[in-house]
Amino acid sequence: MRKLLMISLLYAALPASACGLDGAIDNPFVTRYPGSFGVAVVTQSATASGTLPALPEADDEALHERLEARLDDLRSRLERRGLSGSFSLLVVESSHWARFQARGKQVRIESHSAPSVDEPVLLTSEPALAALLDGSLSSDAALQLGLLRWSGKPNPDVSKALPLALADRAETCCTVGQLALHANRSADMAGHPVVSPSGE
Numbered sequence: 026m027r028k029l030l031m032i033s034l035l036y037a038a039l040p041a042s043a044c045g046l047d048g049a050i051d052n053p054f055v056t057r058y059p060g061s062f063g064v065a066v067v068t069q070s071a072t073a074s075g076t077l078p079a080l081p082e083a084d085d086e087a088l089h090e091r092l093e094a095r096l097d098d099l100r101s102r103l104e105r106r107g108l109s110g111s112f113s114l115l116v117v118e119s120s121h122w123a124r125f126q127a128r129g130k131q132v133r134i135e136s137h138s139a140p141s142v143d144e145p146v147l148l149t150s151e152p153a154l155a156a157l158l159d160g161s162l163s164s165d166a167a168l169q170l171g172l173l174r175w176s177g178k179p180n181p182d183v184s185k186a187l188p189l190a191l192a193d194r195a196e197t198c199c200t201v202g203q204l205a206l207h208a209n210r211s212a213d214m215a216g217h218p219v220v221s222p223s224g225e
Contacts (some may be wrong), residue, residue: 058115058117058146058148058176059176060148060174060176061115061117061148063171063174064117064148064149064150064153064171064172064173064174065117065118065150067170067171067172068117068118068150068152068153068172071152071153071170071172072152077152077153077156077162077172078152078155078156078161079152080151080152080155088119091151092116092119092121092151093136095151095154095155095158096114096123096134096136097134098158099114099125099154099158099190099191100125100132100133100134101132102190102191102193103125103127103132103186103187103190104130104131104132105190105193106186106189106190106193107127107130107186108125108127108132108182108183108186108190109127109182109183109186110126110127110144110180110182110183111124111125111126111127111141111144111183112124112125112144112145112146112147112177112180112183113125113138113139113140113141113144113145113146113147113177114146114147114148114149115140115146115147115148115149116149116150116151116154117148117149117150118150118151119151121136121137122136122137122138122139122140123135123136123137123138124136124138124140124141140177142177142178143178144177144178144180145175145176145177145178145179145180145183145184146175146176146177147173147174147175147176147187148173148174148175148176149167149172149173149174150172153167153172153173157173157191158191158194159194160192160194163188163191163192164187164188164191164192165188
């Protein structure tokens with residue numbers, strides 16, 4: 026009862042108009058899927074303290090393209106690491122579902138696909154996913170901090186493949202080019218200076 030009261034007070038104290046890119050919890054969905062509320066709260070706290078970089082604001086189209094580029098980056102890494110089986114990923118602040126499924130040597134993504142009852146579910150936020158993919162946050166640290174959380178039916182093969190995939194930062198022209206394009210577009214719309222992929 027005391028724990029429930031503390032969570033309710035914390036929820037009430039957080040700004041309802043917080044930006045979704047900062048791990049906002051004003052989206053009712055994040056309180057419905059088990060564990061997603063906690064990921065949203067931890068993300069917002071981490072971005073507010075500067076522990077986790079907040080993502081630049083942008084219009085809906087740019088936000089969608091940026092997230093899809095990151096998810097495809099993860100897909101290609103999982104493919105290189107030989108993912109076996111499937112799992113669903115929920116980006117909590119946008120309620121975006123993506124299902125990763127291995128088919129032979131390929132890994133495919135099904136966006137907006139609800140998870141199967143017999144597979145694992147990975148909960149995270151886009152700021153956390155961005156940090157995981159760029160190497161500034163390890164999967165172990167993300168799990169310990171609550172920025173990454175497994176739910177659903179456990180699958181040891183999947184849980185072992187994910188850290189390897191996240192640590193695999195082999196650059197491909199398409200992945201790097203796409204992420205730089207979307208990052209620059211988002212920064213430009215937010216009024217920040219645009220930089221080249223090389224940082225110049």
